[in-house]
Amino acid sequence: MISLAAMLDAPPDAAATTATTPEWQLKLYVAGQTAKSMAALENLKRVCETHLAGRYEIEVVDLLVNPRLAAGDQILAVPTLVRKVPEPIRKIIGDLSNEERVLVGLDVRPLKQAP
Amino acid sequence: MSKVLDQTPAPRAELPKAATGIAGLDEITGGGLPRGRPTLVCGSAGCGKTMLAAEFLARGAIEQGEPGVFMMFEENAAELTENMRSIGIDLDELQRRGLLVLDHVHIERTEIEETGEYDLEGLFIRLGHAIDSIGAKRVVLDTVEALFSGLPNHAVLRAELRRLFRWLKDRGMTAVITGERGETSLTRYGLEEYVADCVIMLDHRIVEQVSTRRLRVIKYRGSAHGTNEYPFLIGEKGLSVLPITSLRLDHVALEERVSTGIAGLDDMLGGQGVFRGSSVLVSGLPGTGKSTFGASFAEAACARGEKALYFAYEESASQLFRNMRSIGIDLARWEREGLLRVHASRPTLHGLEQHLVHMYELVRELQPRVVVVDPISNLSIEHHDLGLKATLMRLIDFLKHQGVTAMFTSLTSVSALSPAESEIGVSSLMDTWLLLGNQETNSERTRTLQVLKSRGMPHSNQVREFVLSARGIDLIDVYVSGSQVLTGSARVRAARNAQSGIPGGTRGQ
Numbered sequence: 215m216i217s218l219a220a221m222l223d224a225p226p227d228a229a230a231t232t233a234t235t236p237e238w239q240l241k242l243y244v245a246g247q248t249a250k251s252m253a254a255l256e257n258l259k260r261v262c263e264t265h266l267a268g269r270y271e272i273e274v275v276d277l278l279v280n281p282r283l284a285a286g287d288q289i290l291a292v293p294t295l296v297r298k299v300p301e302p303i304r305k306i307i308g309d310l311s312n313e314e315r316v317l318v319g320l321d322v323r324p325l326k327q328a329p
Numbered sequence: 330m331s332k333v334l335d336q337t338p339a340p341r342a343e344l345p346k347a348a349t350g351i352a353g354l355d356e357i358t359g360g361g362l363p364r365g366r367p368t369l370v371c372g373s374a375g376c377g378k379t380m381l382a383a384e385f386l387a388r389g390a391i392e393q394g395e396p397g398v399f400m401m402f403e404e405n406a407a408e409l410t411e412n413m414r415s416i417g418i419d420l421d422e423l424q425r426r427g428l429l430v431l432d433h434v435h436i437e438r439t440e441i442e443e444t445g446e447y448d449l450e451g452l453f454i455r456l457g458h459a460i461d462s463i464g465a466k467r468v469v470l471d472t473v474e475a476l477f478s479g480l481p482n483h484a485v486l487r488a489e490l491r492r493l494f495r496w497l498k499d500r501g502m503t504a505v506i507t508g509e510r511g512e513t514s515l516t517r518y519g520l521e522e523y524v525a526d527c528v529i530m531l532d533h534r535i536v537e538q539v540s541t542r543r544l545r546v547i548k549y550r551g552s553a554h555g556t557n558e559y560p561f562l563i564g565e566k567g568l569s570v571l572p573i574t575s576l577r578l579d580h581v582a583l584e585e586r587v588s589t590g591i592a593g594l595d596d597m598l599g600g601q602g603v604f605r606g607s608s609v610l611v612s613g614l615p616g617t618g619k620s621t622f623g624a625s626f627a628e629a630a631c632a633r634g635e636k637a638l639y640f641a642y643e644e645s646a647s648q649l650f651r652n653m654r655s656i657g658i659d660l661a662r663w664e665r666e667g668l669l670r671v672h673a674s675r676p677t678l679h680g681l682e683q684h685l686v687h688m689y690e691l692v693r694e695l696q697p698r699v700v701v702v703d704p705i706s707n708l709s710i711e712h713h714d715l716g717l718k719a720t721l722m723r724l725i726d727f728l729k730h731q732g733v734t735a736m737f738t739s740l741t742s743v744s745a746l747s748p749a750e751s752e753i754g755v756s757s758l759m760d761t762w763l764l765l766g767n768q769e770t771n772s773e774r775t776r777t778l779q780v781l782k783s784r785g786m787p788h789s790n791q792v793r794e795f796v797l798s799a800r801g802i803d804l805i806d807v808y809v810s811g812s813q814v815l816t817g818s819a820r821v822r823a824a825r826n827a828q829s830g831i832p833g834g835t836r837g838q
Binding site (some may be wrong): 243311 | 378432434435438440441442443444446448449450451452454455457458459476480647
């Protein structure tokens with residue numbers, strides 16, 4: 215399912231692959247440009263570039279802009295990262311500062327060497 | 330239900346309050362929950378927290394025009410809607426009319442991984458959006474404690490809940506927050522620490538296999554409130570809390586007198602019967618004719634063209650009709666004419682409070698002038714039940730306020746030393762007390778009647794003999810022979826002797 219919301223900060227290479235659905239579809243819910251949300255986005259990008267390069271898509275949802283999505287997607291804590299695809303849905307809350315925990319949460323097998 | 334609320338003493342320059350619309354609760358709290366502040370409703374599972382919260386919202390929306398947001402953490406919207414439909418509240422319709430938002434917060438611990446710092450701003454945004462979308466004035470968080478099992482970091486959660494309650498207050502929301510009862514504290518996670526304005530505790534216990542729900546206002550900052558434990562029920566029309574008594578004794582005493590339907594008894598009561606709006610207790614051993622007094626009383630009301638309501642807790646309506654027909658009291662006729670309603674049920678069917686609520690509902694619905702409860706002693710399985718007196722007190726207060734004349738029959742226990750003794754508990758509530766008895770002398774049994782008390786009127790001090798004939802209850806004229814009052818065959822003999830000119834008896838009264 216591809217969301218119609220603006221894909222604000224998605225990296226250009228991920229945006230380019232929208233013709234074919236990316237293997238990993240991630241949504242990051244934040245509330246405004248807070249330090250925590252900026253940190254979460256940076257941490258997420260780094261993890262994805264390291265382990266899922268070219269195979270992911272990040273959508274950032276600012277709940278201050280779209281408050282109704284909080285109920286629709288069952289968001290309580292911010293920042294919350296939601297792995298929509300591959301199923302099942304998984305959620306990681308917090309600023310994603312612990313890479314290991316993020317990988318466990320996303321169920322990604324870490325690559326031994328950087329690409 | 331509004332009649333009960335009307336009796337609420339007007340609060341003097343107290344906190345502004347938001348009426349819950351729940352019968353009785355507004356009376357105890359002197360007008361409702363603190364407006365613009367959170368109230369904690371705590372209690373064990375299944376004690377009616379969710380129902381109370383939902384009714385507070387729904388009645389607020391329907392009766393006060395205050396839209397509300399129901400944020401649920403456990404039940405889902407479909408379940409709640411179904412439960413509320415059972416008490417006649419249609420949440421779907423309220424949602425369509427823009428008076429209600431239901432938001433089910435679903436948290437699954439297994440789906441959530443935690444890494445790094447976070448806060449619950451999402452919950453605030455979510456709630457804020459719901460509030461803004463309908464201009465809500467009331468909020469329910471049911472049971473916010475579920476978050477503790479969903480979110481691993483309790484320190485963050487506690488800080489955020491504190492902020493949430495503060496935020497609700499700042500936004501002027503009248504909020505109900507429910508919490509599961511803890512073992513040592515009021516709520517399992519100590520929510521009472523954060524919600525300090527008003528705390529209501531609900532309780533559900535089983536006594537003698539009959540369940541009773543109770544409600545207590547533990548604290549209410551800045552306001553007087555009833556401190557007792559009050560029974561409450563979840564009935565067909567939702568929650569009703571029953572204050573033990575109305576706070577004041579302020580019913581108007583009526584001067585009008587009504588006949589008891591028994592001419593001789595009316596004579597004993599100064600010739601005019603009892604005061605309208607008073608309560609009469611008829612007590613006696615088994616088989617002394619208590620029900621017959623009740624039936625005569627009801628029939629007399631119907632004959633005057635007044636509505637009568639008869640609560641039968643021992644006999645079915647048809648059995649009562651048959652038995653009374655044998656002594657010339659045709660109750661069926663009055664039922665056909667719509668003046669009499671017999672409500673027969675097993676006393677063990679409900680707890681006392683539930684009976685009381687049924688009585689309230691029927692009295693409000695039918696607006697009778699006369700009510701007979703036959704018998705009150707059966708309403709309680711336990712003999713010395715404290716609850717019976719409290720229940721009766723409430724019922725009597727209620728009937729007096731409605732100006733209803735009531736007759737209660739009561740079976741005195743055979744074992745009691747004196748028949749009067751077993752009624753000590755309730756007799757003080759009654760205005761008129763009749764005692765029926767059986768005198769056994771010379772191998773015959775004579776039915777007797779005496780007026781033990783009758784407030785505000787002269788009344789006879791004699792023990793009178795009565796018979797049940799085809800014309801109902803007949804009081805026999807007193808036969809005094811020397812210093813003795815004669816009854817039964819002694820009286821008959823004396824009367825015969827008097828007729829034939831043999832001295833020994835004089836008629837008197």
